[in-house]
Amino acid sequence: MPHFPFQRLQSELAVLIAGTPAGKRLPSEPELAKQLGVSRATLREAMRTFETRGLIRRRQGSGTFVVGQVPVINSGLEILESLETMAKRMNLEISVSNLRIERLYADQEFADSLGVPLATNLTRVQRIMSTGKRPVAFLVDILPEDVLNPKQLPENFRGSVLDFLLERGDLLTMARAAISATDAPADVAKALEVQRGDVLLQFTSQLFLANGRVVDHSFGYFLPGYFHFHILRRIVS
Amino acid sequence: MPHFPFQRLQSELAVLIAGTPAGKRLPSEPELAKQLGVSRATLREAMRTFETRGLIRRRQGSGTFVVGQVPVINSGLEILESLETMAKRMNLEISVSNLRIERLYADQEFADSLGVPLATNLTRVQRIMSTGKRPVAFLVDILPEDVLNPKQLPENFRGSVLDFLLERGDLLTMARAAISATDAPADVAKALEVQRGDVLLQFTSQLFLANGRVVDHSFGYFLPGYFHFHILRRIVS
DNA sequence: CAGTGGTCTAGACCACACG
DNA sequence: GTGTGGTCTAGACCACTGA
Numbered sequence: 001m002p003h004f005p006f007q008r009l010q011s012e013l014a015v016l017i018a019g020t021p022a023g024k025r026l027p028s029e030p031e032l033a034k035q036l037g038v039s040r041a042t043l044r045e046a047m048r049t050f051e052t053r054g055l056i057r058r059r060q061g062s063g064t065f066v067v068g069q070v071p072v073i074n075s076g077l078e079i080l081e082s083l084e085t086m087a088k089r090m091n092l093e094i095s096v097s098n099l100r101i102e103r104l105y106a107d108q109e110f111a112d113s114l115g116v117p118l119a120t121n122l123t124r125v126q127r128i129m130s131t132g133k134r135p136v137a138f139l140v141d142i143l144p145e146d147v148l149n150p151k152q153l154p155e156n157f158r159g160s161v162l163d164f165l166l167e168r169g170d171l172l173t174m175a176r177a178a179i180s181a182t183d184a185p186a187d188v189a190k191a192l193e194v195q196r197g198d199v200l201l202q203f204t205s206q207l208f209l210a211n212g213r214v215v216d217h218s219f220g221y222f223l224p225g226y227f228h229f230h231i232l233r234r235i236v237s
Numbered sequence: 238m239p240h241f242p243f244q245r246l247q248s249e250l251a252v253l254i255a256g257t258p259a260g261k262r263l264p265s266e267p268e269l270a271k272q273l274g275v276s277r278a279t280l281r282e283a284m285r286t287f288e289t290r291g292l293i294r295r296r297q298g299s300g301t302f303v304v305g306q307v308p309v310i311n312s313g314l315e316i317l318e319s320l321e322t323m324a325k326r327m328n329l330e331i332s333v334s335n336l337r338i339e340r341l342y343a344d345q346e347f348a349d350s351l352g353v354p355l356a357t358n359l360t361r362v363q364r365i366m367s368t369g370k371r372p373v374a375f376l377v378d379i380l381p382e383d384v385l386n387p388k389q390l391p392e393n394f395r396g397s398v399l400d401f402l403l404e405r406g407d408l409l410t411m412a413r414a415a416i417s418a419t420d421a422p423a424d425v426a427k428a429l430e431v432q433r434g435d436v437l438l439q440f441t442s443q444l445f446l447a448n449g450r451v452v453d454h455s456f457g458y459f460l461p462g463y464f465h466f467h468i469l470r471r472i473v474s
Numbered sequence: 475c476a477g478t479g480g481t482c483t484a485g486a487c488c489a490c491a492c493g
Numbered sequence: 494g495t496g497t498g499g500t501c502t503a504g505a506c507c508a509c510t511g512a
Contacts, residue, residue: 039483061491080470178467181418181438201418230415233317298510
């Protein structure tokens with residue numbers, strides 16, 4: 001018995017997953033662990049890496065399923081556009097769920113980011129984006145209420161604050177987006193149907209008007225396997 | 238006793254870490270687990286999130302230490318420049334270790350990316366970047382041997398392929414960088430002194446000449462807590 | 475050498491999905 | 494209810510660090 005079952009486990013699982021038709025269920029965890037001669041904890045640790053890559057999906061109460069042909073959202077980030085617009089450009093079906101619109105007061109962080117006094121009235125728009133039946137992104141926009149008042153929003157508002165501001169004719173010029181990687185916090189993990197601690201791609205961005213004012217502070221979490229974000233980087237001389 | 242020790246654990250650990258001076262060691266894991274009334278496995282899971290944020294550092298055989306004041310590399314990605322150049326611009330000390338230069342033959346992936354036939358001679362340059370005594374990035378460049386022959390490299394070559402090509406006068410124009418988030422693969426985890434499965438930010442990029450030829454395929458892994466990468470996104474009309 | 479974090483096991487109980 | 498994945502425990506052994 002080798003000292004490091006993990007690497008061997010990974011290759012064995014890779015074969016098993018590759019050899020299982022898309023949509024099919026894998027054997028249950030206790031059974032797989034027994035078959036492969038490892039404990040369930042070790043098996044689950046190895047499974048996690050496959051879930052991050054979007055190859056399998058684990059659903060509590062139901063089972064672990066092989067995912068085939070992950071629909072990928074592929075986009076250059078130099079261009080400022082909403083996920084909705086990206087998806088339309090790529091002929092990809094996406095849908096919005098859990099749309100929540102709330103009022104809140106600026107804490108120190110939002111006040112700094114938006115350039116407004118503490119306790120200013122703010123509007124918060126939160127939503128979950130899905131492709132097929134899979135939630136793939138968790139997005140939150142926070143704006144001063146004088147920029148976006150919930151009452152202004154149309155009946156059919158589906159959650160893209162950027163598209164709403166553009167259609168309204170606001171003189172938006174650019175956004176500054178920061179990119180990082182993070183563990184899924186508990187609430188986001190639940191919303192995206194992944195496990196606490198799974199790997200997510202994280203964006204934080206500020207949206208600027210032509211006059212330099214920040215009108216929107218937003219942040220989002222993305223399932224890595226479902227997005228191919230890229231950037232063109234240029235030499236400056 | 239609550240059903241979910243995890244959230245409580247996280248807040249208790251946050252207090253403990255915040256209250257410990259930078260550089261100090263925390264109690265050992267078995268002891269902490271006992272003090273906090275959880276098993277060691279649960280404790281370690283919670284600790285992981287703090288390590289991802291760069292707040293603590295765990296070292297096998299030695300202990301878990303509180304990190305204070307993480308030096309951050311903060312850079313816009315629209316500009317194509319090496320990590321070395323970024324760091325110089327920010328007056329940040331960085332150093333290179335484990336520099337390895339090897340020859341290999343193009344497999345399908347590299348052949349596609351570089352636009353060369355299968356089995357073409359390639360040069361591979363690998364290095365680890367550290368700030369202070371902490372390794373923070375794992376970088377690999379792969380180029381056709383007719384673009385970069387190991388013999389051409391000067392004695393004092395410190396690993397930045399981009400800077401070398403620029404100084405040589407190659408007509409580089411831009412790079413296309415893809416960004417994702419991933420679990421640390423075993424070899425990278427070891428190099429960056431993190432645990433297998435920890436969260437890393439991942440880049441893959443191709444470097445283009447003015448004539449459109451791809452001269453360099455590179456990829457890198459970055460510790461999220463130590464980098465603030467951002468992008469300016471513009472409206473196109 | 476003793477003590478640390480890293481890995482793995484075996485088993486328990488819980489929350490959830492589905493018939 | 495039954496079976497699934499999600500969480501947690503208790504304990505073992507290993508690899509590594511540093512006195």
